[in-house]
Amino acid sequence: MDRIHISETSSDKVPNTSPTAASVSTDMYGMAVKSCCDQIMERLKPFREADPEAGWDKWVERAYFERVNLSAQGFYKTPDLWFDWSKGKGNLYSYFSYGASASEVEVDTLTGDFTILRSDLVMDVGDSLNPAIDIGQVEGAFTQGLGLFTMEQCVYLEGNGRTQRGQLFTTGPGTYKIPAVSDIPVQLNVTLLDGTSNPQAIFSSKAVGEPPLFLAASVLFAIRDAVRASRAERGIIAPFQLDTPATCHTIRMACEDQFTQQAQQCFTNLSSTRKWTVNV
Missing domain, CATH: 3.30.365.10 (Aldehyde oxidase/xanthine dehydrogenase, molybdopterin binding domain)
Known part of the structure; x- marks a missing residue:
């Protein structure tokens, strides 16, 4: 290995390379x-x-x-x-990547905040070229998925003379929340599936950059199950909608109780209802 040296990418070596994207x-x-x-x-x-x-x-x-x-x-x-x-x-693809995940969450039904107690991820990466890197990729993509499914909400401005109506407000991490250390699961377990060779790629490996992102959907559905359990305690069995990203506001409103009903009335009838809550 000490004989291997890698220089910076340069088009004077190969002028028409493809970008390092799409997990290929x-x-x-x-x-x-x-x-x-x-x-x-x-x-x-x-x-x-x-x-x-x-x-x-x-x-x-x-x-x-x-x-x-x-x-x-x-x-x-x-x-x-x-x-x-x-x-x-x-035939659009040479092969497919597979994975499975299970997550356990705890939801504060009074605030809509939640904690991911545990997530177990299994990813099919073929014959892993470097398990340490592949596990890191799975962890990173899963964390990115947490942002996609639970935090990173697009907010558009109403317009007030200084800004245009429909202008995107959440243009970067300074205006919307991204996953931080305290947002990842308390216990995160990643397993690379054994015995899954892939003759379509280099040394039977598989792409692992972006596919694990979708494993974070298990957190979204765990939150939904928790909200359903909370509603059932109050005798509410009707179907409900939980859009992504499932932010604290969205989760709190989905729990549905006296306070969410009052808040909803305030949001829909601003002129005649006393403002006791703020829509964030």
Whole structure:
């Protein structure tokens, strides 16, 4: 490993690379690197066969003096991807990633605040290239999903002369809440599924950057179950709507009691109702 050095990305090396996005970086560039290695190993083959015990340094030295090209360029394009939109048939993806999650939450029905007591995540990443990195990716994507499903609400301005109606107010972390240390589960367990090789990608691995984000939906549904239990205690069995993001305000209003009814009246009839609450 101490012989491996990686320089900064530069278009003077490969001008038409794809961005490191959509969770395909390892799939594409892993294959491209492997292509380079295969080319160089093939050029070193005569020296390896002539003296198998010489070792890497000697093979490279002899190839150098024989004027063998010891550099290579690799490029990879995922094969067999196509789609006929007129017929609705084709193959848009080379493989699929799978995961499962279960979460336990505690909801304060008087404020709408909640605590994630525990989340258990299982992710199919094929044969993991680096379990430490993959687990970190799962944890990070799950936390990002918490923001998506429970916090990061888009708020648009009404317009008051200085601002335009419909202008987005929550343009960054300074104007909306993102997950912090205190928001992650008290107990977070991540397991990489064993025995799930993937012949479609480099060394049977699978993408793990973005797919785990959806595992955070287990928190949303756990909150919904808690709200349902709270409503049932007051004899409310009617269906209810809990939109995402399930913010404290949304959760509190979904619990439905005397105070939420008064608040709703205040919100819908501002001119005649005494303002005893503030819509945040």
